Amino acid sequence: MATTETPKTTAQTTDTPRGLIALPQGIARVLIAVGAVGTIASTFMSWTYTSDFPGDLTYYGSPAGLQILALVAGALTLLYALTLWHVRGLNWLNPASAVAPVALAAASAFAVCWFSAIAIAVDLEGLIALDPGAYIAAIFSLAALLGALALPQPGDTPKSYLAKPENIPTAAKLPEWVERLVITAATAAALIVFAYGIGVDPDASETFLGYILLIVFGTWALFTAGLFDRISVLNARHKGFATSMAFLAAALFPFVENDEHNSNLGVNILVVATVALGLNIVVGLTGLLDLGYVAFLGVGAYAAALVSGSEFSRFSGVQFPFWAAMLTGMLASLVFGVLIGAPTLRLRGDYLAIVTLGFGEIFRITVNNLDGTSGPNITNGPNGISMIPDLEIFGFNFGTAHNIGSITIGRFANYFLLMLIITAIVVVVFTRAADSRIGRSWIAIREDETAATAMGINGFRVKLIAFALGASLAGLAGTVSAHVGYSVNPAPYQFAGSVPPNSAFLLAAVVLGGMGTVSGPILGATLLYLLPEKLGFLKEYQLFAFGIALVILMRFRPEGIIANRRRQLEFHDTGQLDIPESGLPDTTVGVTKAGA
Amino acid sequence: MTTTTATSPVLEATGVTMRFGGLTAVRGVDLTVNSGEIVGLIGPNGAGKTTFFNCLTGLYVPTEGRVAYKGTVLPPKPHLVTSAGIARTFQNIRLFANMTVLENVLVGRHTRTKEGLWSALLRGPGFRKAEAASRERAMELLEFIGLAHKADHLSRNLPYGEQRKLEIARAMASDPGLLLLDEPTAGMNPQETRATEELVFAIRDRGIAVLVIEHDMRFIFNLSDRVACLVQGQKLVEGTSDIVQNDERVIAAYLGTPFEGAPGSEEAAEVEAAEAAEAQGTTSTEGPAQ
Numbered sequence: 009m010a011t012t013e014t015p016k017t018t019a020q021t022t023d024t025p026r027g028l029i030a031l032p033q034g035i036a037r038v039l040i041a042v043g044a045v046g047t048i049a050s051t052f053m054s055w056t057y058t059s060d061f062p063g064d065l066t067y068y069g070s071p072a073g074l075q076i077l078a079l080v081a082g083a084l085t086l087l088y089a090l091t092l093w094h095v096r097g098l099n100w101l102n103p104a105s106a107v108a109p110v111a112l113a114a115a116s117a118f119a120v121c122w123f124s125a126i127a128i129a130v131d132l133e134g135l136i137a138l139d140p141g142a143y144i145a146a147i148f149s150l151a152a153l154l155g156a157l158a159l160p161q162p163g164d165t166p167k168s169y170l171a172k173p174e175n176i177p178t179a180a181k182l183p184e185w186v187e188r189l190v191i192t193a194a195t196a197a198a199l200i201v202f203a204y205g206i207g208v209d210p211d212a213s214e215t216f217l218g219y220i221l222l223i224v225f226g227t228w229a230l231f232t233a234g235l236f237d238r239i240s241v242l243n244a245r246h247k248g249f250a251t252s253m254a255f256l257a258a259a260l261f262p263f264v265e266n267d268e269h270n271s272n273l274g275v276n277i278l279v280v281a282t283v284a285l286g287l288n289i290v291v292g293l294t295g296l297l298d299l300g301y302v303a304f305l306g307v308g309a310y311a312a313a314l315v316s317g318s319e320f321s322r323f324s325g326v327q328f329p330f331w332a333a334m335l336t337g338m339l340a341s342l343v344f345g346v347l348i349g350a351p352t353l354r355l356r357g358d359y360l361a362i363v364t365l366g367f368g369e370i371f372r373i374t375v376n377n378l379d380g381t382s383g384p385n386i387t388n389g390p391n392g393i394s395m396i397p398d399l400e401i402f403g404f405n406f407g408t409a410h411n412i413g414s415i416t417i418g419r420f421a422n423y424f425l426l427m428l429i430i431t432a433i434v435v436v437v438f439t440r441a442a443d444s445r446i447g448r449s450w451i452a453i454r455e456d457e458t459a460a461t462a463m464g465i466n467g468f469r470v471k472l473i474a475f476a477l478g479a480s481l482a483g484l485a486g487t488v489s490a491h492v493g494y495s496v497n498p499a500p501y502q503f504a505g506s507v508p509p510n511s512a513f514l515l516a517a518v519v520l521g522g523m524g525t526v527s528g529p530i531l532g533a534t535l536l537y538l539l540p541e542k543l544g545f546l547k548e549y550q551l552f553a554f555g556i557a558l559v560i561l562m563r564f565r566p567e568g569i570i571a572n573r574r575r576q577l578e579f580h581d582t583g584q585l586d587i588p589e590s591g592l593p594d595t596t597v598g599v600t601k602a603g604a
Numbered sequence: 605m606t607t608t609t610a611t612s613p614v615l616e617a618t619g620v621t622m623r624f625g626g627l628t629a630v631r632g633v634d635l636t637v638n639s640g641e642i643v644g645l646i647g648p649n650g651a652g653k654t655t656f657f658n659c660l661t662g663l664y665v666p667t668e669g670r671v672a673y674k675g676t677v678l679p680p681k682p683h684l685v686t687s688a689g690i691a692r693t694f695q696n697i698r699l700f701a702n703m704t705v706l707e708n709v710l711v712g713r714h715t716r717t718k719e720g721l722w723s724a725l726l727r728g729p730g731f732r733k734a735e736a737a738s739r740e741r742a743m744e745l746l747e748f749i750g751l752a753h754k755a756d757h758l759s760r761n762l763p764y765g766e767q768r769k770l771e772i773a774r775a776m777a778s779d780p781g782l783l784l785l786d787e788p789t790a791g792m793n794p795q796e797t798r799a800t801e802e803l804v805f806a807i808r809d810r811g812i813a814v815l816v817i818e819h820d821m822r823f824i825f826n827l828s829d830r831v832a833c834l835v836q837g838q839k840l841v842e843g844t845s846d847i848v849q850n851d852e853r854v855i856a857a858y859l860g861t862p863f864e865g866a867p868g869s870e871e872a873a874e875v876e877a878a879e880a881a882e883a884q885g886t887t888s889t890e891g892p893a894q
């Protein structure tokens with residue numbers, strides 16, 4: 009038989025790679041840079057003549073609202089355009105000199121500018137409402153985007169403009185202090201971005217939508233540049249330092265965003281994030297679908313309220329110091345968790361979900377009925393326990409404002425800092441438990457319960473520990489939330505509702521953020537809490553929007569926004585698929601074929 | 605091949621019966637495995653071999669009969685059986701797919717470590733030491749089966765043969781006195797089968813008795829000190845490889861002659877024979893020996 013091999017014609021390699029838009033590369037680059045500069049310049053002009061549009065975009069010389077976002081997007085585009093010219097020092101930002109980050113940065117500027125222009129035209133009386141600045145922003149951001157699309161296409165399909173290129177070179181090891189500086193800068197940037205988002209006026213939904221657009225495209229751009237991978241490598245290398253920086257940044261939040269309303273938002277976010285992290289032990293690690301988890305938050309809150317000394321409490325004479333109230337709340341939730349867990353954890357899968365859903369509702373209905381008429385008076389029924397006094401720890405009254413230097417720390421800021429400590433405790437508990445014998449047995453149960461028991465794991469016991477731990481962490485968060493909110497009542501502790509701490513919300517936060525990770529549920533809870541808060545028009549469609557968001561996410565990123573390394577491998581098979589073994593023992597096959 | 609002199613029974617199963625409603629999958633089976641022994645369990649598909657394993661390991665509560673490990677009767681709870689000293693693998697691989705290779709083996713250490721939640725949270729020196737010891741032992745086992753270089757891979761991404769090996773390592777991590785292998789070479793190519801044979805001998809040399817279910821006749825008769833043949837839930841014969849190999853009832857069960865007028869055994873045996881032939885066919889260029 010003919011054994012001559014005709015070498016494959018390598019037509020693709022001789023072709024010069026072309027962009028989607030036929031333009032010489034040099035011109036394309038210049039177009040991007042000019043577009044970016046023009047976009048930046050436009051933000052210093054007036055975009056509309058009336059101050060009716062949220063954010064007041066009428067000033068020359070000082071960007072505001074959406075203009076600031078356009079400015080940032082333009083700067084990001086310019087920065088990434090410069091990486092294409094291999095400007096010294098910028099190479100670190102785009103190690104692979106990839107096209108995708110440039111295209112996505114340009115897309116972020118385009119999205120923000122065009123969204124602003126359209127929003128102004130729609131909100132006000134049409135195109136006449138636009139000042140020249142808006143036209144300039146629109147034209148230049150479009151130019152930058154067109155320039156980016158004229159860059160040589162990195163892959164086979166136009167989609168590759170949005171995809172992270174493979175084999176991004178890993179960063180050379182920098183001096184210790186530089187690495188720490190990078191971590192610090194990244195954390196500071198995250199804090200500023202987060203504080204800006206929280207600080208957006210709730211009436212300025214347009215600004216917040218622009219913020220979301222910028223965040224989505226901007227982070228996507230940084231992701232495709234491989235920056236997140238680099239940062240996470242650095243974080244892993246300086247684990248302790250990175251963690252303390254993250255908490256320091258969070259602790260600085262009330263100082264950066266010195267406003268009681270926003271601090272209140274911050275506390276509430278911390279509460280739901282902490283509870284979501286507790287739920288992550290049960291759902292993410294152990295794989296037990298608990299649909300009644302919010303009840304444990306309620307148990308903790310009620311326990312703390314009952315011993316708070318409130319005159320509406322059944323035990324109004326009793327006022328525990330906070331540490332004792334905290335333990336009481338945790339213990340009450342723990343007991344409740346064991347009581348629910350012991351009979352139900354022998355069930356598997358769907359049955360457990362239904363039963364926990366039932367128990368969650370039982371808690372709310374019972375609390376509603378312990379009002380003195382339907383049952384003994386313990387919880388004061390639907391009215392709940394109000395006028396919960398503020399905490400006082402070591403003479404520090406959480407209810408009053410304190411001055412630290414020139415900065416006033418208000419009531420909610422006080423509670424924010426307290427809640428942050430609780431969150432830190434829960435983070436430590438989660439990470440330590442997950443990376444241990446018990447954590448591995450949780451994951452083993454999640455993966456295959458039969459095999460896990462055959463490996464000697466007492467499934468029931470281990471699941472009960474997860475359930476009880478999750479419950480007591482939620483109870484712990486509940487004790488603080490009772491004091492923050494002045495009162496507790498049964499309404500929020502339901503399965504699904506329009507106000508956050510409900511079981512469906514918590515579950516969505518875990519799934520959206522990324523199951524089994526620490527930062528995932530925190531991010532998920534933050535997003536889910538903040539979005540309806542800032543986008544007033546969403547209020548009534550919140551659950552609907554949840555649903556859509558989850559469907560989209562499950563389609564495109566089933567492992568959640570922040571992927572556990574494991575889950576990422578599970579869904580995307582990155583890297584280490586069955587690489588053919590070197591020297592496959594297939595020689596016999598070859599021989600028969602040759603002989604035939 | 606019984607070279608061991610002091611043969612104390614590791615496993616004593618007496619009168620094990622398992623009924624599912626009207627179906628008696630295992631009927632009064634007695635089986636003893638002595639220390640240092642490799643015992644084979646053969647039988648056509650549906651003979652009740654896996655069910656018998658499940659009865660031994662507490663996954664099923666046998667309808668009748670008792671199972672004793674080193675003289676003590678075992679409670680029918682899988683985790684207690686494992687901590688007593690019997691570990692197993694599964695016919696359909698049941699690894700923890702989304703855990704790494706190393707983590708899979710670490711889970712196997714569960715019964716031999718006792719650090720609970722508190723020590724995990726407090727991270728005292730005892731915890732660190734136990735964790736380091738577990739890791740060392742797990743790596744040693746991965747070394748033993750030849751998967752140490754893939755310790756950080758997800759087990760779901762391993763090729764089939766390596767998944768089977770990993771299941772064995774995971775079972776061995778519980779320091780068992782008896783290892784139950786359910787069709788360890790199913791789906792393997794001849795080279796892998798031979799390697800598995802070596803592996804089982806090496807396991808026995810570590811002082812672990814092995815009870816192995818297998819279809820591959822050459823594999824089982826090479827390997828086993830003693831072979832028991834299960835047909836229709838009943839033990840047909842038991843003895844050395846030679847005896848069982850030449851027993852006409854076994855040949856009948858495998859080659860399709862009706863056996864004691866039992867309904868259904870014919871089809872089962874035919875399927876069995878066809879499968880065996882198929883397996884043979886891939887190993888050599890000869891036509892199937894019908």
Ligand SMILES: Nc1ncnc2c1ncn2[C@@H]1O[C@H](COP(=O)(O)OP(=O)(O)O)[C@@H](O)[C@H]1O
Nearest residue numbers: 624627629647648649650651652653654655656
């Ligand atoms: N959980 C069960 N419920 C009902 N029948 C079962 C169950 N497990 C096994 N069987 C039946 O028991 C018989 C023996 O099966 P099995 O032990 O898997 O055979 P083998 O492993 O020898 O091929 C089969 O007829 C099977 O259908």
Ligand SMILES: [Mg+2]
Nearest residue numbers: 653654655695
């Ligand atoms: Mg079987």
